[in-house]
Amino acid sequence: xxxxxxxxxxxxxxxxxxxxxxxxxxxxxxxxxxxxxxxxxxxxxxxxxxxxxxxxxxxxxxxxxxxxxxxxxxxxxxxxxxxxxxxxxxxxxxxxxxxxxxxxxxxxxxxxxxxxxxxxxxxxxxxxxxxxxxxxxxxxxxxxxxxxxxxxxxxxxxxxxxxxxxxxxxxxxxxxxxxxxxxxxxxxxxxxxxxxxxxxxxxxxxxxxxxxxxxxxxxxxxxxxxxxxxxxxxxxxxxxxxxxxxxxxxxxxxxxxxxxxxxxxxxxxxxxxxxxxxxxxxxxxxxxxxxxxxxxxxxxxxxxxxxxxxxxxxxxxxxxxxxxxxxxxxxxxxxxxxxxxxxxxxxxxxxxxxxxxxxxxxxxxxxxxxxxxxxxxxxxxxxxxxxxxxxxxxxxxxxxxxxxxxxxxxxxxxxxxxxxxxxxxxxxxxxxxxxxxxxxxxxxxxxxxxxxxxxxxxxxxxxxxxxx
Numbered sequence: 001x002x003x004x005x006x007x008x009x010x011x012x013x014x015x016x017x018x019x020x021x022x023x024x025x026x027x028x029x030x031x032x033x034x035x036x037x038x039x040x041x042x043x044x045x046x047x048x049x050x051x052x053x054x055x056x057x058x059x060x061x062x063x064x065x066x067x068x069x070x071x072x073x074x075x076x077x078x079x080x081x082x083x084x085x086x087x088x089x090x091x092x093x094x095x096x097x098x099x100x101x102x103x104x105x106x107x108x109x110x111x112x113x114x115x116x117x118x119x120x121x122x123x124x125x126x127x128x129x130x131x132x133x134x135x136x137x138x139x140x141x142x143x144x145x146x147x148x149x150x151x152x153x154x155x156x157x158x159x160x161x162x163x164x165x166x167x168x169x170x171x172x173x174x175x176x177x178x179x180x181x182x183x184x185x186x187x188x189x190x191x192x193x194x195x196x197x198x199x200x201x202x203x204x205x206x207x208x209x210x211x212x213x214x215x216x217x218x219x220x221x222x223x224x225x226x227x228x229x230x231x232x233x234x235x236x237x238x239x240x241x242x243x244x245x246x247x248x249x250x251x252x253x254x255x256x257x258x259x260x261x262x263x264x265x266x267x268x269x270x271x272x273x274x275x276x277x278x279x280x281x282x283x284x285x286x287x288x289x290x291x292x293x294x295x296x297x298x299x300x301x302x303x304x305x306x307x308x309x310x311x312x313x314x315x316x317x318x319x320x321x322x323x324x325x326x327x328x329x330x331x332x333x334x335x336x337x338x339x340x341x342x343x344x345x346x347x348x349x350x351x352x353x354x355x356x357x358x359x360x361x362x363x364x365x366x367x368x369x370x371x372x373x374x375x376x377x378x379x380x381x382x383x384x385x386x387x388x389x390x391x392x393x394x395x396x397x398x399x400x401x402x403x404x405x406x407x408x409x410x411x412x413x414x415x416x417x418x419x420x421x422x423x424x425x426x427x428x429x430x431x432x433x434x435x436x437x438x439x440x441x442x443x444x445x446x447x448x449x450x451x452x453x454x455x456x457x458x459x460x461x462x463x464x465x466x467x468x
Contacts, residue, residue: 035339036329037066037258038296042341045366047357048348051314059343060362061304062455063325065258065296073255074330077128077175079114079161087183089148091240092214096180099244100143106251107131114164115142118157119150120187128168154181155189162202171334175207178250182214185222192222199230203292206261208232212246216438220445228281231294236446238439253297259327262293264304268321272310278369279452280304301455303365317344360408367404371397371416372451375423379444382430382437394424419447
């Protein structure tokens with residue numbers, strides 16, 4: 001939990017608390033509560049801020065899944081979308097087929113499996129097949145019979161698969177799609193915005209999407225966008241032997257999922273605007289903004305940074321708006337639940353009072369996300385062959401991180417410094433060949449993506465509910 005405040009919430013809805021100690025300096029405002037199996041905690045970077053006509057305000061929303069044992073998981077409606085284009089020839093396709101076969105062994109008779117393969121065309125090999133002995137045998141035969149050849153109709157394959165699961169969607173089943181590709185979408189629809197919109201619409205209907213990029217020739221920007229819009233995860237696999245482990249991890253994550261369709265919504269007051277939800281696809285509307293967090297496993301946490309901009313008033317608290325978390329509770333047959341709280345910052349008399357109210361955990365998260373952005377920028381610099389700019393970007397990141405670590409020492413910042421220094425050192429290898437450059441770009445973009453999605457588990461969930 002955040003070290004600046006301790007409280008126990010007995011209800012599922014608790015407004016923000018403001019307290020003033022004897023010194024007159026406001027303590028950090030904290031909002032928190034429970035949405036079904038998820039504990040929620042919200043804290044601005046500063047509990048009190050000096051008056052300003054156009055201030056930037058950072059707020060961290062931490063969510064963590066219950067550690068309650070999942071004794072009876074929901075049956076799965078799982079779709080595997082497998083690239084069989086010519087570039088998958090050899091070890092890649094062999095590894096993918098082996099992984100799919102191993103995945104079947106982990107499923108149960110009550111689960112359903114859709115198998116879709118694609119090259120120039122899209123083939124629905126099996127549609128929501130029940131894993132009886134006959135169904136299992138049929139799927140095994142179809143997987144073994146897959147042959148490579150042709151282009152990459154990734155877009156049509158994704159859209160058709162999401163439609164299949166959406167049409168049959170029910171609250172009793174956990175619907176999820178895993179897309180595996182090693183190449184660029186070059187047949188049919190390939191627009192990231194169009195495909196992302198389709199994934200977002202499927203997410204609203206209760207179907208999530210994760211993506212697995214294999215090798216060094218796929219479009220990682222498209223794959224990350226699909227995962228973001230689809231409320232799933234993006235994985236980069238440089239080594240074919242890792243395909244099986246990633247697919248197994250995806251399945252185990254589904255089995256341990258306690259909440260899905262987790263959505264953060266912020267409704268700021270007039271004059272205050274949400275400018276960014278860092279690391280997540282933000283949908284802006286007339287009355288605020290929302291972002292898909294996706295699913296949460298037992299004890300998994302996410303620290304989501306929200307940046308707002310607007311006036312900070314004098315002499316009283318400034319409302320930042322209503323923050324809410326909505327989700328489907330998988331420990332209660334997918335029941336829809338929601339928590340919401342009104343978040344404010346107090347008025348600080350001067351810069352010293354504002355500094356005294358700082359929540360260092362939020363400041364550290366701000367620094368981590370800045371480092372993640374610079375790491376991605378360095379990767380894009382290397383991608384276009386500008387190694388000098390990449391090194392300069394990383395030098396800036398290292399300098400900024402060291403300065404912050406001196407002010408707020410933390411293991412997280414130490415790790416960020418080490419990662420940035422390693423990224424700078426790795427530029428030498430990236431210069432050697434086109435393949436080395438691609439490996440650098442894929443690896444660093446993947447590292448940046450993971451950093452933006454992470455959370456630091458504080459074990460905020462208690463068996464009786466609430467936050468401490």
